[in-house]
Amino acid sequence: KTMPGEVCSRDTSLQMPSTVCKDSLPPNQGCTESVPLTAAVIFFSRKRELVGVLTALRVARRAMNRWCCWRRLRPWRAARARAHGGRCLATATRPSPGPGPGPVRLACASGFWGDTATSVPQLVSGGNLDFLVFDYLSEITMSLLAAAKAKSPDLGYVPDFVRIAMAPFIKEIHKRGIRVVCNAGGVNPLGCAAALQEVVMKANLDLKIAVVTGDDLIFMKDLLKEVGITDMYNGSPFPANVQSMNAYLGARPISRALDLGADVVVTGRCVDSAIVLGPLIHSFGWKQNEFDLLAAGSLAGHLIECGAQCTGGIFTDWHKVPDWDNIGFPVVECSSDGSFILSKPPKTGGLVSFGTVTEQLVYEIGDPRNYQLPDVVCNFSQVTVSEISVTDGGAVLVQGAKGSPPSDSYKICATYLDGYRSIAVCPVAGRRSVEKGRKTAESILKRTRRIFKEVGLDDFKSVNVQILGSEEIYGGQAAKANNSPREAVIWLAVHHMQKKALELFSREIAPAGTGMAPGLTGIVGGRPKVSPVLKPFFFLHPKQNVTIDIFINGKHAETLKEDFNFTHLPASEEKAEQEQDDLNDLPIGACRYRLEELAYTRSGDKGNTANIGVIARHPLYYPYLRKLVTAQAVEEYFQHLIQKEDSDTMMVTRFDLPGIQGLNFVLRDSLGGGGIASLRIDPQGKAYGQMLLDFQLRNLPDLKALVED
Numbered sequence: 001k002t003m004p005g006e007v008c009s010r011d012t013s014l015q016m017p018s019t020v021c022k023d024s025l026p027p028n029q030g031c032t033e034s035v036p037l038t039a040a041v042i043f044f045s046r047k048r049e050l051v052g053v054l055t056a057l058r059v060a061r062r063a064m065n066r067w068c069c070w071r072r073l074r075p076w077r078a079a080r081a082r083a084h085g086g087r088c089l090a091t092a093t094r095p096s097p098g099p100g101p102g103p104v105r106l107a108c109a110s111g112f113w114g115d116t117a118t119s120v121p122q123l124v125s126g127g128n129l130d131f132l133v134f135d136y137l138s139e140i141t142m143s144l145l146a147a148a149k150a151k152s153p154d155l156g157y158v159p160d161f162v163r164i165a166m167a168p169f170i171k172e173i174h175k176r177g178i179r180v181v182c183n184a185g186g187v188n189p190l191g192c193a194a195a196l197q198e199v200v201m202k203a204n205l206d207l208k209i210a211v212v213t214g215d216d217l218i219f220m221k222d223l224l225k226e227v228g229i230t231d232m233y234n235g236s237p238f239p240a241n242v243q244s245m246n247a248y249l250g251a252r253p254i255s256r257a258l259d260l261g262a263d264v265v266v267t268g269r270c271v272d273s274a275i276v277l278g279p280l281i282h283s284f285g286w287k288q289n290e291f292d293l294l295a296a297g298s299l300a301g302h303l304i305e306c307g308a309q310c311t312g313g314i315f316t317d318w319h320k321v322p323d324w325d326n327i328g329f330p331v332v333e334c335s336s337d338g339s340f341i342l343s344k345p346p347k348t349g350g351l352v353s354f355g356t357v358t359e360q361l362v363y364e365i366g367d368p369r370n371y372q373l374p375d376v377v378c379n380f381s382q383v384t385v386s387e388i389s390v391t392d393g394g395a396v397l398v399q400g401a402k403g404s405p406p407s408d409s410y411k412i413c414a415t416y417l418d419g420y421r422s423i424a425v426c427p428v429a430g431r432r433s434v435e436k437g438r439k440t441a442e443s444i445l446k447r448t449r450r451i452f453k454e455v456g457l458d459d460f461k462s463v464n465v466q467i468l469g470s471e472e473i474y475g476g477q478a479a480k481a482n483n484s485p486r487e488a489v490i491w492l493a494v495h496h497m498q499k500k501a502l503e504l505f506s507r508e509i510a511p512a513g514t515g516m517a518p519g520l521t522g523i524v525g526g527r528p529k530v531s532p533v534l535k536p537f538f539f540l541h542p543k544q545n546v547t548i549d550i551f552i553n554g555k556h557a558e559t560l561k562e563d564f565n566f567t568h569l570p571a572s573e574e575k576a577e578q579e580q581d582d583l584n585d586l587p588i589g590a591c592r593y594r595l596e597e598l599a600y601t602r603s604g605d606k607g608n609t610a611n612i613g614v615i616a617r618h619p620l621y622y623p624y625l626r627k628l629v630t631a632q633a634v635e636e637y638f639q640h641l642i643q644k645e646d647s648d649t650m651m652v653t654r655f656d657l658p659g660i661q662g663l664n665f666v667l668r669d670s671l672g673g674g675g676i677a678s679l680r681i682d683p684q685g686k687a688y689g690q691m692l693l694d695f696q697l698r699n700l701p702d703l704k705a706l707v708e709d
Helices: 038-046 053-081 119-126 139-151 159-175 189-202 218-226 252-259 274-284 291-304 354-361 433-455 472-477 499-507 619-628 631-637 688-692 703-708
Strands: 104-108 131-134 179-182 209-213 242-247 264-267 331-334 340-343 377-379 384-388 395-399 402-404 409-429 462-468 487-496 530-542 549-552 555-559 591-594 599-606 609-616 652-657 662-667 696-700
Touching: 104 274, 104 291, 119 131, 119 159, 131 159, 131 274, 139 242, 139 409, 139 530, 159 179, 159 189, 179 252, 179 274, 189 209, 189 264, 209 252, 218 242, 242 530, 252 264, 252 274, 252 549, 264 274, 274 291, 291 331, 291 340, 291 354, 291 377, 291 395, 291 402, 354 384, 354 395, 354 599, 354 609, 409 433, 409 499, 433 462, 433 487, 433 499, 462 472, 472 688, 487 499, 499 530, 599 688, 609 619, 609 688, 619 696, 619 703, 631 652, 631 662, 631 688
Parallel strands: 104 131, 131 179, 179 264, 209 264
Antiparallel strands: 104 331, 209 549, 242 409, 331 340, 340 395, 377 402, 384 395, 409 487, 409 530, 462 487, 549 555, 591 696, 599 609, 609 662, 652 662
16 A cells, blocks of 8 residues: 555656645545545556546545544554553654554444444444444344244344345445455355345345355254263253254454455354454454464454444443434454554444443453453453543554464354243332232232142242342342332243243233232233243364355355464563552551442353453552452352352452453352343343442542542
8 A cells, every 4th residue: 555645666657646635526524634645546547447437536535535534543543553551642643654554444333133223324434444244143142043944944044134234235335345244144144145145136236245154063963962062161961952053163264255355254153253353364364373463353353242332332431421322333443463443433422431442341251361262362351441532432542462372172052942931021000019019929920820730730940020129139238218119010030841831821910900909000011922941051062073164155165274283473471560469558548439439340141150340440449449349249249149059169250450450250150040041130140230339348548539649
């Protein structure tokens, strides 16, 4: 690429000016200055026999977009050039361009199946992108897609990707030269590609659509059961009634599909971060043994894979995040050295800050020093996130990820049928509403159990009654109210191995409106539905026994041959020495703080395990968090939600992230089964971080005064 103001050495005959007035080119967003166009002019000169004026204008406009983006980001680039670990950087100088390829811009338009459709036009028009990625899949989504394909072989993929995300914008995506990567293929990636090809044909476009297959291992279920595979977490035997079984593939198949010229890459199951790492491997040529770079690219993917969760969504300081209705989706600009800048499109809502991004960094991770992926084992413990002074929504510089060689196995998730569940949700109003709600739920269960006996059915396998408004989710931390609330909501969830039993249960909810407590206002959603309970089963499987194929426009292109014999690079030396501080020597005082005053929190889930990340609002607070917010303290705080069989076994583990002054707590067996298998109101631990914000830290000095000083 030729930099602005330079002339390519291979074509010295060009005498055209290096800048043109903005008025002589198609309009550009927010551009008010003359724009260097040497690269575009050279391109036109070299290809003038093959391209027309319209093509040249399109290239010129793209060059103008690039230059405007460069000017908007130049303080960020300078910040990246400085290996600074602080939280806020401000600079106005543009560094000299380094060797190697230029930066690559990627954005994520979907964090799950059902995310807003407004993200795509926002990112396509304002993101100035090279790649647009979509993340749709979860363990439960895979099992639901498998059930859909069982009913019809044409189903099994995410139809929203084709109809809502791509069809309305396919021409603009093609016009801007944006390449797309998604995991919308589910259990039928070839079917997804075929449906997208119809959209392409209707738009009179010519695109290469690649498909990655090989993750679906359902054909091996009988063999794996025979050899005695057990769950890698709890040792349970291989289940019957397996509905889906998929390997978490890595990024190499995606990068290879892009190498083959794909405009769109559709995958089945892969690790979420792979949809970002794959394009980066393709763009920069990162090798299989460049583990620090692979870890950095995986971190970029981890941060943006959940869409708006890193741009102000579900942020602890939610009241400081503007314009939720137009929240910006994340854009990362990655350099070949692995550092990247995370921002969002201009003129969008949301917020990019140290807090919003570090909260997402700790989301749904375990040990940050050992975050295992198919391509690399990541160490995020020394990652730094630095705010950069800009005007439109904020941006951060992220660097410091380290990597080591991955294992020789893929993680496999099988989902299996474990009976059925049904949930009744009923508002109740009036005095003593909590008491009325609880007695109503108990009476419904008593009546239903009597019916079960009469027709010869077994009892419920499990039951969960919660009265929303009573704060029982807080256990011993519930607020002590003098008066019972005058409105509450009954949450009555049941699990049974037979569908017929829950159909009887669902018919007994409505009669409570006329024959039980006064003030029952209705049933949310009508008569409760009966749905299957799908549980996950995890195990490891050798990579060499998984065959990965790549298809281009419906035709087999190649079978991917991965080299599992890595040439190990020398381990990079850690610059920062581990502090040997004695937390017992910290000053004490008479002040007391709620955790929210000193930290941000975010919580998530993996199966039946929850995690809670805690990040200090200021570096001075971090030693006090380490001293007082211990694993034992957190376990005691959540003891009413943790299923503990052995009183001597610690169920909570704490990990430190000194790079961001953070802590990560992993709470095992804390979600009542997790996901669809849980009957709780919070089966994914989404509220755990919010609940921990009320944790009390006592006998502290005046920390806020110390910060001000």
